Amino acid sequence: MIPIKIHTQPDDSTCGPTSLHAVYRYFNDPISLADVIKEVPSLDEGGTLEVLLACHALQRGYRTRIYTYNLFIFDPTWFSLSNEEIILKLEEQLKYKKTPKLQRATQAYIEFLRLGGELRCRDLNKQLLHGYFEKGVPLLTGLSATYLYQSAREFGDEQGNSIYDDVRGFPMGHFVVLCGFGEDEKSIVVADPYRENPYFKDNYYEVRATHLINSIMLGMATYDANLLAIQPLKPKPLQD
Secondary structure, three states: OOOOOOOOOOOOOOOHHHHHHHHHHOOOOOOOOOHHHOOOOOOOOOOOOOOHHHHHHHHOOOEEEEOOOOOOOOOHHHHHOOHHHHHHHHHHHHHHHHOHHHHHHHHHHHHHHOOEEEOOOOOOOOOHHHHHHHHOOOEEEEEEHHHHHHOOOOOEEEOOOEEEEOOOOOOOEEEEEEEEEEEOOEEEEEEEOOOHHHHHHOOOEEEEEEHHHHHHHHHHHHHOOEEEEEEOOOOOOOOO
């Protein structure tokens, strides 16, 4: 198991920077959690996007690769294109799709690609995860908290707090760090910045691999559905 040490997120909207800080900490990066929270851009509705976490890592000199399953942003036919060609597609798409969150996410992906980030779309399975875990590379993922925890959907109150409500609520996204497989490889060890989560009630737990993979894929409902591999600059390439 990869020895990730994760803080408990300070509030309901900082799971992304807290997860990113845990990865930095694993690589002995001295940046503080407070600085990561301050520097990672947030969305108007709160929270952030995994691609914005990746841009922060690129700006700090890391190599990053995103495996995305977000069909709101990307057409499957684009993944054989170069970064420059995908940027042109994204810019063209902006002319026709005006949803604020889609526009913000698209602009962030354009920045990510211009900074040299790598983009992939591969079947999400245990073989893909295993390739990274064997190399000691943790994976930061944006997923559906609603499905992961099997909790009620949520809505935000006027103070910015998330309230569980199975009727008025909406699916919620979340960020966690994947640390490796359990002993039988049927489960995956998760470092979760939300210590008071309604299902596991801890920062560290094991979850069935199939359940976790479904949670990642269902993250598309909140513009997540990604895996982010971050590594310090090294001659050896990232796992394909």
